[in-house]
Amino acid sequence: MQQRLKDIGAWLQINGDAIYGTTAWKEAPLQKDTSVFFTRKGKDLYVLHTNWKQQVTIPGIKARSVELLGFKGKVNYKQQGQNVTITAPVLLPGELNTQQAWAYKISNAF
Numbered sequence: 001m002q003q004r005l006k007d008i009g010a011w012l013q014i015n016g017d018a019i020y021g022t023t024a025w026k027e028a029p030l031q032k033d034t035s036v037f038f039t040r041k042g043k044d045l046y047v048l049h050t051n052w053k054q055q056v057t058i059p060g061i062k063a064r065s066v067e068l069l070g071f072k073g074k075v076n077y078k079q080q081g082q083n084v085t086i087t088a089p090v091l092l093p094g095e096l097n098t099q100q101a102w103a104y105k106i107s108n109a110f
Contacts (some may be wrong), residue, residue, distance in 0.1 A: 018046035
């Protein structure tokens, strides 16, 4: 039980921005995939995944920048009309110290 709490704390150190002070994105598109979740803070949108995905498309938003929380490199994305498609970066073992869920921050999405 203590290890689980330590793991949650370590995950929150990296991804806490996608949790603390956020609300659910009420206008989120319906998802068949139950491993994708959305939170919102001001004009920023967070896309949380519990399964690693090579690409994800989010309809109805515009992106000024996209980052993977805890990752120092560039995240590629493409804006097509009102849709943003994010391509996951290639990660080396140990480069991102989280394995339970990953969070993208889309800045100025609204």
